[in-house]
Amino acid sequence: PTLADAQCLKQRPQHIALIREVQLSIAGRPFVFARTTLPRSVAQGLQELTHLGTKPLGEVIFNYPELKRLRLDLAKIGYGQLNPQTQPLLKGHSHLWARRNTYQINQHELLVSEFFLPALFKENDISIKKRKY
Numbered sequence: 001p002t003l004a005d006a007q008c009l010k011q012r013p014q015h016i017a018l019i020r021e022v023q024l025s026i027a028g029r030p031f032v033f034a035r036t037t038l039p040r041s042v043a044q045g046l047q048e049l050t051h052l053g054t055k056p057l058g059e060v061i062f063n064y065p066e067l068k069r070l071r072l073d074l075a076k077i078g079y080g081q082l083n084p085q086t087q088p089l090l091k092g093h094s095h096l097w098a099r100r101n102t103y104q105i106n107q108h109e110l111l112v113s114e115f116f117l118p119a120l121f122k123e124n125d126i127s128i129k130k131r132k133y
Helices: 003-008 040-045 057-061 118-123
Strands: 017-026 029-039 068-078 095-105 108-116
Touching: 003 108, 017 040, 029 040, 029 118, 040 108
Parallel strands: none
Antiparallel strands: 017 029, 029 108, 068 095, 095 108
16 A cells, blocks of 8 residues: 555555555546555455455445444645656646545445546536635
């Protein structure tokens, strides 16, 4: 896991974890990049989460009655804060918005990070600065 992921899960960065990364796209255009971090104990205790294939994570975890959200973080992420493989997703923008959820299922914690790509706001013609509430 990344250092930030490990800290959030109270793990050492050298601990083994299963990482699942997916892009959510419409008509071939990526709108959301998602990363799930499952520490080894979660992968062993919740085997169903290790073999999702193309099945959405939410379709599985939200069916667990024991699911609890322990923490929700929202952040504006700058280009330099992204790891090198996700930097190209910014496509010339200086930042993106992200949320990170720490969930618990039967005493097992997992981390779900979602990065909302600039195309999401452009495509729907919305801007956080312009929105009125």
